[in-house]
Amino acid sequence: MHKFEILREKARFFNIELNDLQIGQFKEYFGFLEEFNRHTNLISSSSAETVEIKHFLDSLSMGLASNEMDLNRNLSIIDVGTGGGFPGIPLMIAFPCWRLCAVDSIAKKLEFLRIISDKLGFAERTEIISARAEELGRVPGRREGFDLAVTRAVARINVISEYCLPLVKINGHFAAYKAKTVHDELKEAQKAISDLGGTIVNTYKYTLTGDDDRNLVLIKKTGHTSGKYPRRTGIPAKRPIG
Ligand code: SAM
Helix, strand or coil: CCCCHHHHHHHHHHCCCCCHHHHHHHHHHHHHHHHHCCCCCCCCCCCHHHHHHHHHHHHHHHHHHHHCCCCCCCCEEEEECCCCCCCHHHHHHHCCCCEEEEEECCHHHHHHHHHHHHHCCCHHHEEEEECCHHHHCCCCCCCCCEEEEEEECCCCHHHHHHHHHHHEEEEEEEEEEECCCHHHHHHHCHHHHHHCCEEEEEEEEEECCCCCEEEEEEEEECCCCCCCCCCCCCHHHHCCCC
């Protein structure tokens, strides 16, 4: 059986120390991901090495933000466009005091999340919602209801800012997992971020295998989001702010 020891070792670079119980949870997550992925497309390659580094470890890069925000407290997080649970499920394993709201517009993928959060023992702290982020950002209680919004591989920063920032509480954060295009994306997203009440705090650079540039963009919610955002479903992607 794959041991996930590289994950344990490299997670330390992200300020995360994984114990045996947590490594066991990652093993169980991997086993079920591999099984489910045979009939429902959640990830393109389900080899243990790929999943360990490209999905599990990458998701844990959120730990880099621990110098800016206290991650070891009860945070309510929302993972927008979670797909197979990235980054939300690895973060729930790493930070057992968090509560997760996992959102995706494709209901089929959410069945996987229901089962895995139950298997991993945090179903009670996990809410799974089939919705478009644009709709959720207008729902009272959801709007400005989360300490942290995370999103990976969903859209460019100007678009995901409109999906995520309306959902974040004042003084909360939005973390966008990005690859190489981050600088161009940030340039074009300046207006969107400030119109939506955000301020860029930091862009953490990291690599997973040595030759792939990755970036975690941390944005703080410093002002309320205007009532005109998010616009109706499909508009943020069709006509990004700015
Ligand atoms: N975050 C996962 C990851 O990193 O592996 C999945 C990435 S997948 C490429 C993008 C996911 O975002 C899809 O599952 C899609 O259904 C979801 N998605 C795209 N736009 C969305 C929206 N406006 N609201 C909710 N989910 C959305």
